[in-house]
Amino acid sequence: GQQVMQIPQYQHVQEGEDFTTYCNSSTTLSNIQWYKQRPGGHPVFLIQLVKSGEVKKQKRLTFQFGEAKKNSSLHITATQTTDVGTYFCAGRSNQGGKLIFGQGTELSVKP
Amino acid sequence: NAGVTQTPKFQVLKTGQSMTLQCAQDMNHEYMSWYRQDPGMGLRLIHYSVGAGITDQGEVPNGYNVSRSTTEDFPLRLLSAAPSQTSVYFCASSYQYSSYEQYFGPGTRLTVT
Numbered sequence: 001g002q003q004v005m006q007i008p009q010y011q012h013v014q015e016g017e018d019f020t021t022y023c024n025s026s027t028t029l030s031n032i033q034w035y036k037q038r039p040g041g042h043p044v045f046l047i048q049l050v051k052s053g054e055v056k057k058q059k060r061l062t063f064q065f066g067e068a069k070k071n072s073s074l075h076i077t078a079t080q081t082t083d084v085g086t087y088f089c090a091g092r093s094n095q096g097g098k099l100i101f102g103q104g105t106e107l108s109v110k111p
Numbered sequence: 112n113a114g115v116t117q118t119p120k121f122q123v124l125k126t127g128q129s130m131t132l133q134c135a136q137d138m139n140h141e142y143m144s145w146y147r148q149d150p151g152m153g154l155r156l157i158h159y160s161v162g163a164g165i166t167d168q169g170e171v172p173n174g175y176n177v178s179r180s181t182t183e184d185f186p187l188r189l190l191s192a193a194p195s196q197t198s199v200y201f202c203a204s205s206y207q208y209s210s211y212e213q214y215f216g217p218g219t220r221l222t223v224t
Binding site for chain 1: 144146151152153154155156159169170201203210212213214215216217218
């Protein structure tokens with residue numbers, strides 16, 4: 001069945017350093033979504049990518065969708081302590097089906 | 112709007128007991144789903160519904176039942192709780208199918224002893 005793998009599982013950075021998490025699917029995706037979950041909270045939607053090669057930015061966050069629509073990345077420039085949390089990607093196969101989440105990347109930021 | 116609400120927030124069950132986790136949304140969303148979150152496993156889809164009267168299985172449906180008699184409510188039933196079902200459970204909803212932004216509830220932390 002469809003699988004979505006996300007790496008790394010954990011990332012510890014110094015405040016001001018950059019951070020990237022990668023998402024890879026075993027099947028071609030119709031779209032990919034990204035969510036952020038603060039410690040003790042619930043996942044909150046960040047963005048959705050739909051087009052092959054799409055790049056979207058939200059302030060210091062840059063999201064990319066691969067040309068083959070099987071991988072995606074989230075890059076944070078100059079991390080801040082407010083970026084702490086777990087970042088999840090979630091993809092839906094282009095053959096229909098369910099939205100499948102990756103395992104998440106837990107980001108910690110040292111001041 | 113209250114968004115997506117879940118009750119209870121915490122629950123402790125003994126092995127073999129049954130219970131229902133409640134989920135409700137007031138956004139008139141067609142799509143609702145249940146996830147469980149375990150350390151290192153991410154969010155795994157249990158069951159989902161694309162509209163009232165329609166439900167389907169997700170990645171890990173065994174041991175759980177759902178029904179969708181109204182657009183607003185999507186309860187999750189544990190028929191005979193097992194320690195392996197100790198987890199945090201999240202309900203989510205979106206406008207239509209899963210290609211839309213999902214709104215998550217605050218979660219229910221369940222412990223089965």
